[in-house]
Amino acid sequence: MDINDLKIFQTVADHGSVSKAAKELSYVQSNVTARIQHLEQELGATLFHRHRKGVALSSEGRKLQEYTQKILRLMEEMKQSFHDSEDPSGPLLIGTVETVSSLPELLSGYCKRYPRVDLSLVTGVTEHLMSEVLQYQLDGAFVTGPIRHPDLEQDQLVEDELVLIARDDEEFAALEQCVDKTLLVFRNGCGYRARLMLWLAEQGVAPSRVMEFGTLETILAMVSSGLGISLVPRWAAARLEAAGNIRCFEIPEEYSRITTVFIRRRESQVSGTMRKLLNAVHTFRDTGAAASAAAK
Numbered sequence: 151m152d153i154n155d156l157k158i159f160q161t162v163a164d165h166g167s168v169s170k171a172a173k174e175l176s177y178v179q180s181n182v183t184a185r186i187q188h189l190e191q192e193l194g195a196t197l198f199h200r201h202r203k204g205v206a207l208s209s210e211g212r213k214l215q216e217y218t219q220k221i222l223r224l225m226e227e228m229k230q231s232f233h234d235s236e237d238p239s240g241p242l243l244i245g246t247v248e249t250v251s252s253l254p255e256l257l258s259g260y261c262k263r264y265p266r267v268d269l270s271l272v273t274g275v276t277e278h279l280m281s282e283v284l285q286y287q288l289d290g291a292f293v294t295g296p297i298r299h300p301d302l303e304q305d306q307l308v309e310d311e312l313v314l315i316a317r318d319d320e321e322f323a324a325l326e327q328c329v330d331k332t333l334l335v336f337r338n339g340c341g342y343r344a345r346l347m348l349w350l351a352e353q354g355v356a357p358s359r360v361m362e363f364g365t366l367e368t369i370l371a372m373v374s375s376g377l378g379i380s381l382v383p384r385w386a387a388a389r390l391e392a393a394g395n396i397r398c399f400e401i402p403e404e405y406s407r408i409t410t411v412f413i414r415r416r417e418s419q420v421s422g423t424m425r426k427l428l429n430a431v432h433t434f435r436d437t438g439a440a441a442s443a444a445a446k
Contacts, residue, residue, distance in 0.1 A: 151192060153225065156218045158185045159197065163215055167204035189214075219286045227419040238422030239266035245279040245291035246271060248366045249342070250410050251385050252308050252434060253292060260430045267423050277339025283413055289424060294341025295411030304411040305431050310383040312345060312406045313398040315391075317376040325399045332359040332378030334369050341408065346381040349405040370396075383408075 161171040162182065172179040190197050195210035207215060226240075246253055261269055272288070279291040284301060297304050316322035316331070329350060335343040350357060361378065363369050369380050370387070374395045381401075390396045400406065412431050414424065 151189070153221070155185050155189050156221060158182055159189055159214065160218050160222060162186060162198070162205065163207055163211065165204075166206060170204075223286050224419070227421055237266060238264055238426055239268075240421070240423055241268045241270070242423045242427065243270045243272070243287075243289050244427075245282060245288045245293075246273055247276055247279070247293055247341070247410070248273055248336070249310075249383055249386060250292050250307070251310070251383065252410075256307075256430060256434050260427060263430075264423070264426055267426075275336050275339035276341045280413065283415060286415075290412055290414040290427070292410055292412050295409040295413075297411060297413055301416050302413045303416045304413045305428060305435075307410045307412055307431055307435055309407060309409045310385065312342060312381050312401070312408055313384045313387060314346075314379060314381055314401055315370075315373050315387050315396050315398055316379045317374060318391075318394055318397040319376065321376065322379070322397065328379045328399065329353060329355045330358060332361055333357045334361050334363060334372050334378045334380040336364075336369075337362045342381050345405050345408065349381075349401055 158171065158175065158177075161175055162168055165171050165174070168182050168186070169179050171177075172182045175182065186197065193210070193214065195214075196208050197211035197214060198205040199208050229240075244257075257269065257271070261267070274282070274291075276293040279288065279293050280297065280299065280302070282288040283291050284299075292307060295304060295306065314325065314328060316328045322328050322331070333343075333346065335346065337343075347357075359378075361372075363372065366382065366386060369382065370390060372378065373380050374390055384398065387396060387398050391398055412428070418424075420428070
């Protein structure tokens with residue numbers, strides 16, 4: 151089996167079209183078709199279902215795709231491992247939850263120090279990002295921790311305090327008045343949402359209504375308008391609290407103390423780009439801990 155055949159297969163799967171794959175690879179369409187047919191003959195399986203608009207992976211094709219992604223990823227890691235470890239280069243695809251206050255400073259410093267690294271960043275909720283790391287769709291991700299998964303390594307970045315926030319008016323004057331209001335949260339899979347639901351359950355409160363939003367800024371704006379309550383890091387609420395738009399309520403420590411961790415696949419070869427990012431995470435964490443201790 152030729153590694154190039156696997157690259158052709160993956161490109162066809164990505165595009166759902168033989169003609170589009172041929173165009174991207176600069177091959178003639180008949181050559182792409184022949185290589186796919188060769189794979190199917192070698193494996194004794196139909197890899198694609200043909201339809202009017204293109205092709206779609208069969209169940210056997212999805213099975214091959216899992217192996218192909220791992221093989222191509224290992225090939226890329228092998229090449230990266232031979233690059234200059236002190237001046238790494240190449241792509242690095244990282245995921246993050248919305249609420250990592252230190253991320254701009256961390257990644258800005260990393261990109262300035264290693265300009266040849268092609269860093270891309272995508273956002274999502276913890277559960278979704280974990281899945282994408284495990285499926286080789288992301289090199290790593292900053293998520294809400296701690297994470298317990300046998301196939302993932304994690305490195306702590308920061309620890310935050312979560313506070314319950316509500317509009318600063320008489321309707322939300324006490325914590326007891328807030329708990330039965332509409333919950334304004336990220337979609338399922340968010341660590342903050344999970345903490346809030348666990349705490350409310352302990353209080354014997356079943357939310358009357360839950361509204362999902364895609365960004366932290368939107369949630370803060372909706373809380374300020376009086377639409378409902380949410381659970382966010384204290385730093386995220388500080389500006390609006392100081393302006394008198396919202397008020398913050400403390401909740402028990404077992405629900406309010408939360409960490410942000412960087413996760414990656416345990417078995418993956420650590421490339422030069424990843425090693426330097428891990429170094430940046432460790433340095434940022436240790437510097438922040440030292441500064442916090444000095445402040446105390």
